[in-house]
Amino acid sequence: MKTDDVQSEIEDLRAEINRHNYLYYVLDSPEISDADYDSLMQKLRRLEEEFPQYLTPESPTQRVGAPPLEAFGVVEHQVPLLSLANVFSNEELEAWYKRTLKLLDGQKPTFVCEHKMDGLSVALTYIDGRFTVGATRGDGYRGENITQNLKTIKSIPLTLPKGAPSLIEVRGEVFLPHAGFNKLNKERAAEGQPLFANPRNAAAGSLRQLDSTITATRPLDIYIYTLARLEGAKFPETHSESLNYMKSLGFKINPNNLSADTIEQVEAYRNEWKDKRDSLPYDADGIVAKIDRIELQERLGDVGREPRWAIAYKFPAMQANTLLKEIRISVGRTGTLNPYAVLEPVSVGGVTIKQATLHNEDDIRRKDIREGDTVIIQRAGDVIPQIVGPVLAKRPALSVAFNLPAKVNGVCPECGSRIYKPEGEVMYYCPDAACPAQAILKIEHFASRGAMDIRGVGEKMSVILYKEGLIGDFADLYTLRNKRDELLNIERMGEKSIDNMLEAIENSKKRPLANLIFALGIRHAGEEMAGILADEFGSIDSLEAASKDEIDAIPTIGVKISDSIIAYLGNPKNREIIQKLKDAGVTMSMENKQTGNKPLAGMEFVITGKLESMSRPLAEEKIKQLGGAAKGDVTRKTDYLVAGADPGSKLDRAREMGIKIISESEFLGLLK
Ligand code: AMP
Ligand code: ZN
Numbered sequence: 296m297k298t299d300d301v302q303s304e305i306e307d308l309r310a311e312i313n314r315h316n317y318l319y320y321v322l323d324s325p326e327i328s329d330a331d332y333d334s335l336m337q338k339l340r341r342l343e344e345e346f347p348q349y350l351t352p353e354s355p356t357q358r359v360g361a362p363p364l365e366a367f368g369v370v371e372h373q374v375p376l377l378s379l380a381n382v383f384s385n386e387e388l389e390a391w392y393k394r395t396l397k398l399l400d401g402q403k404p405t406f407v408c409e410h411k412m413d414g415l416s417v418a419l420t421y422i423d424g425r426f427t428v429g430a431t432r433g434d435g436y437r438g439e440n441i442t443q444n445l446k447t448i449k450s451i452p453l454t455l456p457k458g459a460p461s462l463i464e465v466r467g468e469v470f471l472p473h474a475g476f477n478k479l480n481k482e483r484a485a486e487g488q489p490l491f492a493n494p495r496n497a498a499a500g501s502l503r504q505l506d507s508t509i510t511a512t513r514p515l516d517i518y519i520y521t522l523a524r525l526e527g528a529k530f531p532e533t534h535s536e537s538l539n540y541m542k543s544l545g546f547k548i549n550p551n552n553l554s555a556d557t558i559e560q561v562e563a564y565r566n567e568w569k570d571k572r573d574s575l576p577y578d579a580d581g582i583v584a585k586i587d588r589i590e591l592q593e594r595l596g597d598v599g600r601e602p603r604w605a606i607a608y609k610f611p612a613m614q615a616n617t618l619l620k621e622i623r624i625s626v627g628r629t630g631t632l633n634p635y636a637v638l639e640p641v642s643v644g645g646v647t648i649k650q651a652t653l654h655n656e657d658d659i660r661r662k663d664i665r666e667g668d669t670v671i672i673q674r675a676g677d678v679i680p681q682i683v684g685p686v687l688a689k690r691p692a693l694s695v696a697f698n699l700p701a702k703v704n705g706v707c708p709e710c711g712s713r714i715y716k717p718e719g720e721v722m723y724y725c726p727d728a729a730c731p732a733q734a735i736l737k738i739e740h741f742a743s744r745g746a747m748d749i750r751g752v753g754e755k756m757s758v759i760l761y762k763e764g765l766i767g768d769f770a771d772l773y774t775l776r777n778k779r780d781e782l783l784n785i786e787r788m789g790e791k792s793i794d795n796m797l798e799a800i801e802n803s804k805k806r807p808l809a810n811l812i813f814a815l816g817i818r819h820a821g822e823e824m825a826g827i828l829a830d831e832f833g834s835i836d837s838l839e840a841a842s843k844d845e846i847d848a849i850p851t852i853g854v855k856i857s858d859s860i861i862a863y864l865g866n867p868k869n870r871e872i873i874q875k876l877k878d879a880g881v882t883m884s885m886e887n888k889q890t891g892n893k894p895l896a897g898m899e900f901v902i903t904g905k906l907e908s909m910s911r912p913l914a915e916e917k918i919k920q921l922g923g924a925a926k927g928d929v930t931r932k933t934d935y936l937v938a939g940a941d942p943g944s945k946l947d948r949a950r951e952m953g954i955k956i957i958s959e960s961e962f963l964g965l966l967k
Contacts, residue, residue: 301342305349308339312355313454320450320516321547352446353425353453360508361443367505368440370430374523376416376466377435378600379583379607385562388584391606392558395586398595398603404586406555407534408564409520411607413495413578414470415502417445418523424459426452431502435600444502445469447511452545461527465541467519471498472576473677475514480679484654485819487721489661492683493675494578516577519546533587555584565608572610573646573676581609610644614673616686617641622653622666622697626709628736629818632723634659634699636670636682643674651680655721656699665694699723707732728868734768735761737816741769745822746814747803751796759785769814770872772800773879804881808834811881815873818859827851828860831909833916834884835873839864841912849910884916893922895965899932900925903946904939906959917966929954937962 312335319325319332336356343350351357382388395404418438420428429445430438445451448469455463471479476494483490491497501513522530522537531537535554542548551568555561561584572579586592586604595603618639624632634653641648651672653659662684664670669689674680700723706713707725709732714723725733735757742752752760752772760766763785765778775782775797782793806814812835813825820828831849832838838860846857863869877883900918902911902925909917914937915925929936929948936949936956949956957965 298346301346302349305339305342305346308335308342309354311335312339313452316355316449317452317545321545355453357453358447358449358511360447360506360511363506363508364443365505367503370418370428370433370438370440372418372430372433372436372438373464375435375600376418376432376438377597377602379411379605380601381581381607381609383609388562388606388608389558395595395603399591402591404588404591404604406558406561406584407538407587408553408555408561409583409585410549410551410568410575410579411581411583411609412468412470412518412520412549413493413580414468414498415495416466417441417469417502417517418464418466419445419451419519420462420464420524421455421459422462424455424457426454439503441502443507444504444510447507448515448517450517450547455544459544460525462524463522463526463528463544464524465519465546466521466523467517467546469498469502469515469517470494470577471501471513471515473578473675474576477677477679479513480654484658485720485722487655487657490654490658492681493673494678517547518549520549520583530589532589534585534589534592535587537589554587561608565610569610570645572644575676578675578678579610581607583607613644613675614671614683615641615643615648616669616671617648619664619666619668619670619682619685622659622664622702624699624703624708626707626725626730626732626736628733628740628816630724630726630730630733632699632703632707632714632725634697634702636664638670638672641672643672643680646674648672648674648680651682653682656697656723657721659697663696665690665697667691667694709733728866731761738766738769738772740816741814742772742803743814746810747806748799748810749796749803750799751792752800756796768872768875770875770879773804773876773881775800804879806882808882808885811835811876811883812838815863815869817863819856820859824852824856829885830913832912833920835877836883837912837916837919839870839873845910845912848905884920895921895923898923898934900935900937901927901929901933901945901949902937902939903949904942906937906939906962908959908963914962921966935962935965 315325315327315332315335339354340356343354343356380391382391416432418430419426426446428440429442430440432438446453471494473494476491476497479497480490491500498515501510501515504510519541522541531540538548538552553564555564565582568579568582584606586595592602592604597603619636620639621637622634623637624634627633634656636651636653638649638651653664662682664682664685668685670685671683672680673683700714703714707727707730710725710727710730712725712727712730714725716723738752738761739754739757741747742749742757749772765775765781766772779793779797782788783790807829809826809829812820812828813822828838831852832841843857843861846852846860847854895918900923902914906914918925926933929945929952931952933949933954936945936954937959938946938956939959946956
């Protein structure tokens with residue numbers, strides 16, 4: 296390929312990726328599948344590796360983080376980042392409005408209402424359309440240079456479209472959506488790491504990492520709400536125009552912003568969102584009303600560190616104190632003993648809280664939460680209610696530190712088996728695979744949406760089927776169609792719903808491999824990891840055949856997960872369940888796109904060394920899918936030796952024996 300062609304191919308790829316990125320992360324409306332997006336990225340990464348002279352810091356491949364810094368640099372803010380004045384009631388808001396009217400000689404302003412995002416404000420500067428500096432607010436005048444970290448946030452454009460101004464500085468709030476926060480804390484709880492108290496702290500901790508590759512793993516997002524500086528274009532006359540202008544440049548603007556003509560409309564906006572805040576995927580602690588005309592903003596100016604032209608109208612607090620009556624233990628699907636708090640019911644921001652998760656014993660001890668304590672409860676939207684900590688002044692005299700084994704007398708509260716705690720872990724486990732609590736939850740998990748998606752088999756039905764003795768594990772679900780009469784005998788089960796359930800069970804046999812792997816309930820194999828395992832191995836057979844070394848050789852799979860897969864498959868009971876699924880006709884491999892077409896039929900392959908484009912198990916799976924055989928050793932029957940990087944002794948042997956040796960790219964050619 297001519298290098299000019301390479302360069303233009305690279306540029307085209309970047310433009311295409313940036314467009315899909317924008318569609319996905321800013322507009323929330325992707326046009327292509329994740330897999331197609333990944334393959335575009337992979338193509339670009341390869342080209343950039345081969346032709347490093349064309350690598351630029353704005354390339355979408357550079358969002359994965361950079362080498363760790365010693366310390367952050369300092370950024371002087373050209374325009375200071377101010378704070379906001381707060382009000383808490385309509386009266387206070389109206390008083391602010393009256394003062395403002397007076398200062399404007401009675402000229403009535405209009406407003407833009409926005410959510411007051413509870414995250415971290417940042418300033419992003421673009422020179423000639425390129426993201427050059429990103430900074431924290433700091434003291435408002437000087438912040439920290441966190442450009443590397445901000446580049447990992449996919450909703451921040453790295454380049455602006457053609458015709459962008461020569462200089463633009465925008466400001467906005469970086470936040471961690473609730474779903475990401477819950478997931479992060481769950482992972483940290485399982486690993487015994489200290490938990491983040493709320494999404495804001497988690498976002499702060501993520502943004503202020505000297506190692507931006509850590510930031511890259513946190514699903515941070517941003518909304519832009521201020522145009523701070525502009526050169527090479529005319530500054531808009533209103534705030535709403537500036538929002539539209541920034542939107543046209545590809546910045547992510549909160550779709551919940553709303554124009555208001557009167558102060559009553561501002562009140563209505565705040566009241567509406569006060570009631571709906573729980574439906575938001577992020578934390579907002581109030582609303583902000585901003586006077587729309589920039590000229591009026593300038594006339595009003597600032598007082599101290601607060602602009603006179605904007606006001607935050609806060610929501611009621613989301614914290615409350617209550618009595619922790621008891622710490623109870625439930626048994627999870629993977630056998631974990633999960634402590635949770637039973638609370639004296641308390642209303643927090645309009646929702647009654649009776650229970651809160653306590654994650655693990657270490658976390659309880661770290662916060663020193665005890666039965667009988669008065670505790671501070673905090674909640675936010677769909678974030679699991681948190682216990683911030685005890686109110687020590689109210690601690691009863693005879694309280695004792697919490698001890699999990701003592702609480703349950705050393706045995707599983709569901710089945711009485713002796714509990715244990717693996718070395719280096721924080722959770723206690725019930726070891727018994729026959730523990731009813733675990734069995735039922737495993738069935739429920741197997742049937743759930745992200746797993747086999749069997750409508751009709753939910754929490755209640757899992758309990759019924761198990762307790763009625765109709766199934767002993769989830770693989771038995773596929774035997775239910777022979778037990779229709781017995782199902783009909785169960786009280787309150789209609790014929791129609793039974794048939795619907797049986798049909799859903801039948802349909803689930805065609806679920807994709809990734810969902811099946813997730814459904815098996817292997818410890819640490821969440822939805823994302825199940826997808827990776829499916830991509831890497833291509834079938835349950837090849838996963839079962841893999842050694843620990845082979846699994847560890849796959850860079851996206853950590854040791855924790857490989858240990859857990861080996862342990863899972865090493866358990867005869869699990870193998871038996873998998874065999875039952877196979878016998879029932881559940882799909883056990885990735886959809887073979889060329890069904891019936893077996894171009895490699897009768898050919899034997901041996902692979903040596905490391906392949907660039909796929910894991911070895913996947914390569915072997917593909918050979919099998921195309922009708923070929925993949926063998927471990929070179930023999931006279933071998934047709935091809937595929938030689939990857941750092942080939943082993945198999946290469947020498949193949950040479951001696953005169954066997955055809957092919958490169959990875961030749962191999963990929965054969966697979967096509
Ligand atoms: P405070 O920290 O309470 O003084 O409030 C000022 C901060 O509110 C700003 O520095 C921003 O971080 C934050 N903020 C959140 N949402 C907005 C918004 N829509 N407009 C302006 N500031 C906001
Ligand atoms: Zn048990």
